[in-house]
Amino acid sequence: MIMARSIIYTLLVALLTTPLFSETPELLMKKANEAYIDESYHKAIDLYERITGMEVESAVLYYNLGNAYHKTGQYAKAILNYERALRLNPSDDNIQHNLRVSRARIGDRSEPIPRLFFIEWHDSILQLQSVDGWAITAIVFITLFSLFVALLFIMKNRIQKQIFLAASVFMLLLFLISLYGANRQYERHYSVREAIVMTPRVTAKSAPSESAVDVFVIHEGRKLEITGELNDWYEVRLPDGNIGWIRRSAATVI
Amino acid sequence: MIVSGEEFTEGQHLQQQDVSLFSNEIRFIQTQAVSWRIQGMLFYKSTTFYLLLFTPVFILIIVLILYRRSLKLRNDRVALRTKRAQKLARKRLVQAHKFMKAKNHQAFFDEIFRTLWGYVSDRLNIPVAQLNKKNVANAFSVKNVSEHLAEEFLETLSECEYARFAPAGFENPMQETYDKAMQTIVTIEKEMRKQSSKSK
Numbered sequence: 282m283i284m285a286r287s288i289i290y291t292l293l294v295a296l297l298t299t300p301l302f303s304e305t306p307e308l309l310m311k312k313a314n315e316a317y318i319d320e321s322y323h324k325a326i327d328l329y330e331r332i333t334g335m336e337v338e339s340a341v342l343y344y345n346l347g348n349a350y351h352k353t354g355q356y357a358k359a360i361l362n363y364e365r366a367l368r369l370n371p372s373d374d375n376i377q378h379n380l381r382v383s384r385a386r387i388g389d390r391s392e393p394i395p396r397l398f399f400i401e402w403h404d405s406i407l408q409l410q411s412v413d414g415w416a417i418t419a420i421v422f423i424t425l426f427s428l429f430v431a432l433l434f435i436m437k438n439r440i441q442k443q444i445f446l447a448a449s450v451f452m453l454l455l456f457l458i459s460l461y462g463a464n465r466q467y468e469r470h471y472s473v474r475e476a477i478v479m480t481p482r483v484t485a486k487s488a489p490s491e492s493a494v495d496v497f498v499i500h501e502g503r504k505l506e507i508t509g510e511l512n513d514w515y516e517v518r519l520p521d522g523n524i525g526w527i528r529r530s531a532a533t534v535i
Numbered sequence: 536m537i538v539s540g541e542e543f544t545e546g547q548h549l550q551q552q553d554v555s556l557f558s559n560e561i562r563f564i565q566t567q568a569v570s571w572r573i574q575g576m577l578f579y580k581s582t583t584f585y586l587l588l589f590t591p592v593f594i595l596i597i598v599l600i601l602y603r604r605s606l607k608l609r610n611d612r613v614a615l616r617t618k619r620a621q622k623l624a625r626k627r628l629v630q631a632h633k634f635m636k637a638k639n640h641q642a643f644f645d646e647i648f649r650t651l652w653g654y655v656s657d658r659l660n661i662p663v664a665q666l667n668k669k670n671v672a673n674a675f676s677v678k679n680v681s682e683h684l685a686e687e688f689l690e691t692l693s694e695c696e697y698a699r700f701a702p703a704g705f706e707n708p709m710q711e712t713y714d715k716a717m718q719t720i721v722t723i724e725k726e727m728r729k730q731s732s733k734s735k
Contacts, residue, residue: 306571314566337571345564352561369572379561386559416579420587427591431598463579471577 306332310342317345322352340370344379351383357502359383361477364504364535368470371408387502407465415463422456474507476515476532483532485525489514496525505532613660620657624650624720628713635709641699643709647716648695651688654720658727668692679730680723688719 313328329346347362363380370376396404410418429449436442481501486493489511497519499505505527509516514526578584627650634643656663659674668689675685694712 307569310569314564317564333574336574338574339569339571341565341567341569348561348564375562375565382559382561413578416584420584420591423588424591427595431595434599434602467577467579 304331306335306337306342310345313349314345317349317352320352322349325349326353338365338369340366340373340376342366343369344373344376347376347379347383351379351386356383356387357477357479360387360502360504361479361533361535364475364477368535369411371411371466384502387500407462410462410466412463412466412471415459415466419456419459419463422452422459426452426456470535475535476505476507476517477535478503478505478527478532480531483527485517485523485527487525489516489526493526497523499527504535507532507534616657616660620654621724623657624654627653628717631713631716635713638709640709644695644698644712647712648692648699651692651695651716651720655688658723675723678727680726684719684722684726687715688723691715691719 309328309332313325313332316322316325316328326346326349329342329349332342333346343362343366347359347366350356350362351359360380360383363376363383366376367373367380426449429445429452433442433445433449436445478499478501483499485496485499487496488494499519503519505515505517505519507515508518508524510529511526513529515529515532516524516526517532518524627646631643631646631650634646652666655661655671655674656666659671659678661670661674672685672689675688676682691712694715698712
């Protein structure tokens with residue numbers, strides 16, 4: 282995959298660095314960061330958004346863009362970009378911090394429900410890496426596992442055999458943990474679609490129609506789970522389990 | 536893990552009066568070099584991912600199969616040589632017995648000599664080019680054949696060597712050498728079989 286991806290990158294970089302596309306993500310990033318440092322945040326936003334239009338992404342891009350939106354008071358967009366950054370780099374402390382600050386600005390002081398300590402541990406270990414981070418780790422460990430098993434069979438000495446047996450069991454365990462991590466992160470972020478509310482106040486309806494009964498009101502910057510869609514409407518679910526329909530334009534998918 | 540900014544500062548203030556945190560402000564942007572990826576492209580569950588996941592296991596299985604096969608082949612070859620050692624020794628002793636009956640000294644000792652060398656070469660898996668008394672003694676001790684027996688074997692070998700070139704009338708009695716050669720081979724066979732069954 283590293284090879285396949287590096288080929289794609291090389292092609293991409295080659296494509297983007299040709300005179301026809303004189304704006305490379307690197308160049309735009311540099312300009313945008315300079316604009317941010319100069320405190321011309323609107324200009325920075327414009328430049329960062331031009332990079333997102335190039336079909337490339339990175340945790341740093343989303344983080345910086347989130348900062349620029351935060352500085353201009355567009356907290357919902359800031360939250361959206363911090364959430365996107367966290368998907369690519371879940372363990373980053375700066376992203377987590379700024380997301381909390383942005384949420385606090387729009388009055389979202391909802392704290393996570395206290396949970397049992399081992400669930401906390403489980404989640405903090407899971408958040409060490411992104412989906413692909415765990416996937417790469419899994420491949421590293423399965424390779425080491427195979428290597429140790431081969432050595433286990435080839436070694437004649439009993440002590441050596443025992444060492445390699447222990448090592449291969451350990452590697453198998455780490456492999457399974459990594460695979461589990463990749464799968465959980467995938468389920469959490471990719472098999473479930475999440476969105477951030479973009480308009481200050483949205484009234485969710487009981488059906489995808491303006492004439493339907495109001496179910497609940499939700500404010501800018503809140504996270505929703507998208508459970509279905511019809512024409513111009515999203516069926517969304519709140520963390521407390523309430524389900525309603527909102528206009529597509531009212532929320533942006535993370 | 537996630538603590539709201541306000542709560543964090545309050546906790547800090549209680550313990551560290553000298554540090555005032557204004558954590559309701561965001562942290563600065565990151566300006567280091569960025570590694571780019573294609574939007575929405577996931578490595579997990581991609582074909583490359585599965586390929587890389589199964590390749591090490593696949594290689595492992597192939598390596599183990601090849602290893603097992605080479606091990607079996609080697610064991611078979613050794614077993615074959617062992618079998619041949621006994622068969623050949625028996626055949627040559629029969630031939631030597633014929634020479635003894637015909638009172639052909641020269642041919643008799645020659646045959647016994649070749650019987651013994653051929654036997655150890657096949658039985659102990661020593662290439663003919665490396666056949667000498669020292670190697671044979673070493674090989675015997677590795678295979679846990681008793682020292683006394685190894686000595687007896689080499690002694691018989693020496694006897695034959697001398698007898699081959701001894702002038703007429705001074706030769707060892709053929710029957711004695713014949714019995715000794717046969718006896719050592721039979722005893723060595725017995726001991727080695729005992730050893731191999733013990734090691735299994």
